[in-house]
Amino acid sequence: MTDMTDQSIVPGTRPDLPPPVTESGVIGWLRHNLFSSWWDSLLTLSAIYIVYLIVPPFISWAFVNADWQFLPSVISGEKAPEFSDCTSGGACWIFVRARFGQFFYGFYPDAERWRVNLVLVMLVASIYGLLSERIKNKKPIAWFFFAVFPLLAFFLLYGGIGLPVVPTQQWGGFMLTLTLAGIGIVFSLPIGILLALGRRSQLPIVHLLCVLFIEFARGVPLITILFMANVMLPLFLPQGVEFNILLRVLIGVTLFASAYMAEVIRGGLQALPKGQYEGAMAMGLGYWAMMRLIIMPQALRVAIPGIVNNFISLTQDTTLVAIVGLYDFLNIVRAGSRDSNWIGTEIEGYVFCAFVYWIFCFAMSRYSMRIERKLQTGHKR
Amino acid sequence: MSTQAQANPSGADLAISDEVMIGLTGVNKWYGQFHVLKDIDLTVLKGERIVICGPSGSGKSTLIRCINRLEEHQRGRIVVDGIELTHDLKNIEKVRREVGMVFQHFNLFPHLTVLDNLTLAPIWVKKVPKKEAEEVAMHYLKRVKIPEQAGKFPGQLSGGQQQRVAIARSLCMSPKVMLFDEPTSALDPEMIKEVLDVMIELARSGMTMICVTHEMGFARTVANRVIFMDKGEIIEQNEPEEFFNNPKSDRTKLFLSQILHH
Numbered sequence: 001m002t003d004m005t006d007q008s009i010v011p012g013t014r015p016d017l018p019p020p021v022t023e024s025g026v027i028g029w030l031r032h033n034l035f036s037s038w039w040d041s042l043l044t045l046s047a048i049y050i051v052y053l054i055v056p057p058f059i060s061w062a063f064v065n066a067d068w069q070f071l072p073s074v075i076s077g078e079k080a081p082e083f084s085d086c087t088s089g090g091a092c093w094i095f096v097r098a099r100f101g102q103f104f105y106g107f108y109p110d111a112e113r114w115r116v117n118l119v120l121v122m123l124v125a126s127i128y129g130l131l132s133e134r135i136k137n138k139k140p141i142a143w144f145f146f147a148v149f150p151l152l153a154f155f156l157l158y159g160g161i162g163l164p165v166v167p168t169q170q171w172g173g174f175m176l177t178l179t180l181a182g183i184g185i186v187f188s189l190p191i192g193i194l195l196a197l198g199r200r201s202q203l204p205i206v207h208l209l210c211v212l213f214i215e216f217a218r219g220v221p222l223i224t225i226l227f228m229a230n231v232m233l234p235l236f237l238p239q240g241v242e243f244n245i246l247l248r249v250l251i252g253v254t255l256f257a258s259a260y261m262a263e264v265i266r267g268g269l270q271a272l273p274k275g276q277y278e279g280a281m282a283m284g285l286g287y288w289a290m291m292r293l294i295i296m297p298q299a300l301r302v303a304i305p306g307i308v309n310n311f312i313s314l315t316q317d318t319t320l321v322a323i324v325g326l327y328d329f330l331n332i333v334r335a336g337s338r339d340s341n342w343i344g345t346e347i348e349g350y351v352f353c354a355f356v357y358w359i360f361c362f363a364m365s366r367y368s369m370r371i372e373r374k375l376q377t378g379h380k381r
Numbered sequence: 382m383s384t385q386a387q388a389n390p391s392g393a394d395l396a397i398s399d400e401v402m403i404g405l406t407g408v409n410k411w412y413g414q415f416h417v418l419k420d421i422d423l424t425v426l427k428g429e430r431i432v433i434c435g436p437s438g439s440g441k442s443t444l445i446r447c448i449n450r451l452e453e454h455q456r457g458r459i460v461v462d463g464i465e466l467t468h469d470l471k472n473i474e475k476v477r478r479e480v481g482m483v484f485q486h487f488n489l490f491p492h493l494t495v496l497d498n499l500t501l502a503p504i505w506v507k508k509v510p511k512k513e514a515e516e517v518a519m520h521y522l523k524r525v526k527i528p529e530q531a532g533k534f535p536g537q538l539s540g541g542q543q544q545r546v547a548i549a550r551s552l553c554m555s556p557k558v559m560l561f562d563e564p565t566s567a568l569d570p571e572m573i574k575e576v577l578d579v580m581i582e583l584a585r586s587g588m589t590m591i592c593v594t595h596e597m598g599f600a601r602t603v604a605n606r607v608i609f610m611d612k613g614e615i616i617e618q619n620e621p622e623e624f625f626n627n628p629k630s631d632r633t634k635l636f637l638s639q640i641l642h643h
């Protein structure tokens with residue numbers, strides 16, 4: 001729309017000439033991408049102005065003017081840290097430092113926190129082992145992660161056989177969020193796969209049940225499911241049987257996420273040509289072998305963006321458990337900033353929370369983009 | 382209409398036993414109201430090579446897909462190597478293990494390498510140890526003349542190479558029968574020959590074959606019977622020379638004039 005220069009040459013007639021100066025280099029890029037019309041220019045300038053309004057004050061609040069250090073009297077143990085220790089007018093990060101243990105471990109007893117750390121180290125190490133391209137033989141790691149680790153983690157976190165029991169009421173903070181998201185992710189994928197297969201099944205009963213379940217779970221907000229898990233599940237149990245609230249919530253969250261997972265995977269299944277099924281059947285593969293070896297590996301690849309999207313939503317949805325009285329990461333940070341010593345630190349709390357959630361979700365999203373790129377170059381149809 | 386022609390000028394060296402490999406009696410199939418297969422009777426002896434031709438939509442694919450139960454027939458009997466195809470899943474899988482199929486669009490598994498495409502069914506269906514399965518796979522890749530492509534993915538091969546991989550993949554299961562559904566009609570002309578050569582070589586080795594194809598040269602070279610189908614019926618069958626030089630029914634004549642003149 002803008003290029004009225006170089007009138008002397010009819011565009012397209014002299015492809016041998018270098019591009020005009022205004023089309024290449026930094027100026028060309030700017031003209032092309034930011035100022036290609038008066039409307040684009042207006043948008044560009046407004047965007048710059050908005051960034052100018054927000055970013056410098058935020059940086060000065062969060063970094064330049066922020067309080068990071070405990071007072072000497074706090075370090076020497078004379079007094080407890082509190083909001084009034086922060087005097088520079090910026091963010092009061094002392095709050096996060098002072099409360100960090102609780103944010104991370106909830107009400108888990110100090111003496112037992114090493115157990116959480118150990119679980120976390122095993123978790124990070126096995127995820128690294130599973131995802132790293134440098135490690136070739138992943139079979140033992142996968143076995144450990146999917147068969148041994150869940151039991152070991154439960155034993156360590158909950159206790160028993162010599163370790164003191166830490167009831168789930170004391171779990172909280174980041175560790176609870178990670179538990180909820182982790183279990184939700186690990187279980188919703190296989191359940192979602194089964195639901196997706198069931199929805200495409202030839203057996204009318206299986207098909208009907210899966211459709212009913214999926215459409216029910218997708219049609220009801222998670223909060224409702226959490227309330228129901230809290231109130232209704234006990235109704236189906238014999239009187240007097242105590243059913244752990246964390247377990248109830250976990251079941252609710254997992255089933256909810258499974259329904260969404262099923263739909264994403266169904267999309268992946270539909271993208272496969274019929275010939276893949278016929279090729280597999282003609283070789284004599286049975287239904288399950290065909291699904292496991294031929295169909296699912298391809299359908300899941302197609303569905304990776306949607307699956308990771310679901311993982312991210314699930315991680316964020318775990319914050320809703322606050323409603324049934326659990327102190328997940330967000331809830332415990334909120335509770336911390338309501339403490340009488342820390343009134344006024346709500347913004348710091350939310351910014352810190354947002355930052356931590358963002359790191360996790362952003363990492364997942366980047367990782368999924370990497371796999372997608374890798375698969376695109378790996379093979380083509 | 383001659384039945385099982387025992388002698389074939391060009392394939393006279395190929396022995397045909399008198400054992401029945403596949404028997405279809407009174408087979409009927411409908412898609413909803415549409416009658417695709419009408420009273421099909423067909424006996425295929427061990428070692429026979431049959432070419433099926435006919436206009437598009439005449440039911441050729443449906444017929445051979447009934448033989449490995451990719452389609453279900455509604456009336457009549459289909460017996461493959463003594464096993465009758467019924468709703469019994471065990472029998473269906475048994476038959477599929479003995480019947481190889483090559484498709485128009487290859488249907489290779491794009492997420493697996495060529496070698497893995499070939500070893501998958503032997504390992505998971507026949508429980509052959511991996512090492513042995515790979516040796517067998519390399520043997521058949523040599524036979525279809527592309528052993529050097531073993532590590533590639535199907536998407537990296539030409540159409541002709543992919544179809545040869547597909548043939549090798551079926552052969553790895555050591556099938557007793559091979560079904561071909563227009564194996565060359567999705568290929569560029571210059572690749573047709575390399576696939577036909579592999580099929581001719583396979584015929585010479587004594588494999589029982591049913592090929593849906595319009596490659597008349599192939600039919601003359603290896604078939605000992607050519608079947609003409611139209612509107613779900615077998616109209617005419619004869620040994621190739623008779624079939625091409627002296628077609629009996631008007632519909633066959635019309636069809637032959639159409640495919641030979643274009």
Ligand SMILES: Nc1ncnc2c1ncn2[C@@H]1O[C@H](COP(=O)(O)OP(=O)(O)O)[C@@H](O)[C@H]1O
Pocket residue numbers: 412415417435436437438439440441442443444
């Ligand atoms: N799954 C199906 N549902 C309904 N009609 C079908 C289906 N498959 C094939 N047909 C019809 O059956 C007829 C025979 O098909 P097909 O066996 O593929 O013919 P050919 O292979 O001889 O071209 C065609 O008219 C086709 O439209």
Ligand SMILES: [Mg+2]
Pocket residue numbers: 441442443562563
């Ligand atoms: Mg066809």
